[in-house]
Amino acid sequence: MKSSSHPALLARRRFLPAVLGLWMAVLSTGCGRDEPSEGATATGTAERLTVGIAFETLQTEYWVAGYEALKSECARRGFKVLEAVADGDANRQLEQVKNFITRRVDGIILVPKDAKTCLPAIRAANAAGIPIVLFNRPAAQSDATSVAVVADNPGLARATVDYMIGEARKTGRKHQAMILMGDLGDINAIGRRDGFDAAVAAAPDVIEVVSRIPTEWNQEKAQAGVVNGLQANPGIRFIFSSSDFLFPSIVSALKAAGKYHRIGDPGHVILGGIDGDATAWQMLQDGYLDATGVQDVYFEAAQSVEALVALREGRDVASVILDPGFVIHQGNFREMAEKTWGANVGK
Amino acid sequence: MGSPALTGLHDRLGAAASRAGRSGFLILGLSILLFLALAPFTPALASKGNALNLVGNLVPLFVVATGLTVVLISGGMDLSLTSIIALTSVVGAMVMNGDTGWLAGSPLAAPTAVAVMLLLGAAAGLINGVAVALLRMPAFIVTLTTMMFFSGLAIWISQSKPVDRLPDGFIALGSRPGIAVGIAAVLGGWAHLMLTRSLFGRWLHAVGQNPRTARVSGVPVAGVLIAAYVVSGVFAAAASVLYTARLETGSPVHGQRLLLDVLGATVIGGTSLFGGRGRVAWTLCGVLFLTLLDNALNLLGLSHFTIMMVKGGVILLAALLDGWRSRMLYGS
Secondary structure (H helix, E strand, C coil), X not given: CCHHHCHHHHHHHHHHHHHHHHHHHHHHHHHHCCCCCCCCCCCCCCCCCEEEEEECCCCCHHHHHHHHHHHHHHHHCCCEEEEEECCCCHHHHHHHHHHHHHCCCCEEEECCCCCCCCHHHHHHHHHHCCCEEEECCCCCCCCCCCEEEEECHHHHHHHHHHHHXXXXXXXXXXXXXXXXXXXXXXHHHHHHHHHHHHHHHCCCCCEEEEEEEECCCCHHHHHXXXXXXXXXXXXXXXXXXXXXXXXXXXXXXXXXXXXXXXCCXXXXXXXXXXXXXXXXXXXXXXXXXXXXXXXXXXXXHHHHHHHHHHHHCCCCCCCEEEXXXXXXXXXXXXXXXXXXXXXXXXX | CCCHHHHHHHHHXXXXXXXXXXXXXXXXXXXXXXXXXXXXXXXXXXXXXXXXXXXXXXXXXXXXXXXXXXXHXXXXXXXXXXXXXXXXXXXXXXXXXXXXXXXXXXXXXXXXXXXXXXXXXXXXXXXXXXXXXCCCCCHHHHHHHHHHHHHHHHHHXXXXXXECCCCHHHHHHHHCHHHHHHHHHHHHHHHXXXXXXXXXXXXXXXXXXXXXXXXXXXXXXXXXXXXXXXXXXXXXXXHHXXXXXXXXXXXXXXXXXXXXXXXXXXXXXXXXXXXXXXXXXXXXXXHHHHHHHHHHHHHCCCCHHHHHHHHHHHHHHHHXXXXXXXXXXXXX
C-alpha cells in the first residue's frame, strides 16, 4: 500500500478541508446573526436599527418568552438584533454591554442581574450616547440614565391576592396563609411581597399569615420551605407564590401532604401566583389554580422597543413605563388566552 | 500497523508536540492565530475600545487564576475561590458603604475595606489549608464544602442584598484600566518570582510532584500546603476588590459563575491538574486565550449557548492535553 493512499493520510487530507469548512460555517452563522430575519417588514420607523438585547438569564419560561417577544418585535420593525445572555453573572453582563457598545449598536435592551450592579453598564451606554432600556427590572436611583419597562408588581400582586381573598371569603371561614417570597434583593420580589401584605392587611377577618418562605427564586428551597411550613402549620389553606415558576415545588409539597385537590373539593388549598406561565395556565385549565397575575410580556416588549426608538429620535420618554398586567382566574382565563404568554408557549 | 515512514513521522510529530506542549506559550501562539483568524470577520475585535474591554475582562480573571495556579502546582484544588470572592465582596462593601458602612464617610474607609477583604481571603485560605494539610481531608471535598459555607455566609451577612454607594477612590481601582493592570502586574510579578526564584517556590513544585519524596527531603509539606491555600485566598480577595470596584457594588453572587473560566484558563495555560507544573506566565496566556475567545465569539454574535459549548469544548481539550502531557513526562 502506497503511503499516499494510507487511510490515515487520506483522513488527514479530508480533515483539513472539513475543519476549514466548519470554521467558515461557524463564522457565517455568527455573522448571520447580524442580519434581520427574512420577511421582516419595517414598520413604525424608516430607520433600520441594530439593537443589542442582553438578558441576565434564560432559566425560566418567563425570560424565554420575554426574549422571544423582544426579538419578534424587533423583527416586525425590521431591526437587526444582537443577543447576549450573562448566565447570572453581573460582570459578564457588563462585558456584554461593552461589546455592544464596541459594535456601535443603536440601542440596548437590558435585563439586569439586579438593580445596582447594572449601573456601570448603564453609565457606559450613557457615555457612548446609546439609549438603554431596562426590561422588567428597574435600576436603582443614580446618576445613570435609563428607561425601565416594568410590571406593576405591587398592584398586580394586590389584585391577584384580592381575588384569592374573595374566594376564601366565600367559604365563610378564616384561612391560614403562606407566602413564598422571591429574592429580596430583586425589587420585583419586594413589590410582590408588598402587594400581598397590603391585600391581607385589609382582610384580617379572612386571612392570617402563618408562614413566610424565603425562596431566593430557588425551586429546591421553595419545596423544602413549603414542606416545613405545612408540617408546622397543617391548617394552611391559602398559598400565594411570588412567581408561577415555583408552582411545581408547591404542588409536590401539597401532594406529599395529601392536600392537592381541585377547586370545589372541601380540601382544596386556595392557590395564586404571579407571571402567567405555562404551568399556571395548565393548572388553571385542570382546575387546581384559583388565579395568577399575568405580566403582559407582549406589551412590555413593544414598549421597550418603542422607547428605544423614541429616545433615538429625541422624544421625551418616562423613566418608568408600567405594565399594569391583568389577573386571570377560573372565570375569565379562556377569554384571556391570546394575551397570556403562558398559554402560547410552545405554539 | 503503519509503515516505517509513517511511524517515523508520528514519532517526530509526537516529540515536537510534546516539546510544544511543555510550554504554556503554545497557547499564546493560538491566541494570536485566533485573533488573526477572526479579525477579518469582526472588525470591532481590533478596535481600541475592544482592547480596553479585553483588558478589563482579563485582569481580575488573571488575578484569581494566578492564586489557583499556586494551589494546583502544590497538587491541590481550590473550588471555594468564587465564594471567597463573594464573601469578601459583601464584607468589604459593608465596611465602606456610604450609607450604613462601619466606616461610612471616613477617608480610611476604602483602604481599610481592602485590607479587611485581603485578610478575610487569607483567613478563608487558612481554613482550607488547615483542613487539607493537617486534617488530611481531600482538597476537593474541603473546598467544595467551604464554597457552600462561604457562599451561604455571604448571603446571610448581606441578606441577599447588593451593597452599593462605595467610595470613588475604591471604584477607581476597577474602573481605571491602568490601576487595575498595575495591581495585577504587581501580584502576578510577585507570584512569578515566588514560584521561580524562591525556596518556597521549589518546595511547592516538589510537594506537587510527590509529597512523600518532598517530606523525606525535608520539605515542610503541611506548611507549604497551608501557605498555598492562603495565597489562593488572598488572590481571590484581590480579584474580588477588582470585581467589586468594577461593578461598583458588593454582591453575594459576584463570581458565582466564574469557576469554569478560572479553572479553564489555568489549565489551558498549561498548569497541570496533577500538580508539580505551572507558571504564572502560562496562566496569563491561558487567561488571554479564554478571554479573547469569549470576546470574539460575543462579537461574532453567536448565541450564549454556542459560546458555552465552544468554551466547554476548548477547556475539555486542554484537560485532555494535560493528561497526555503528564503521561509523556511521567509515564502512566
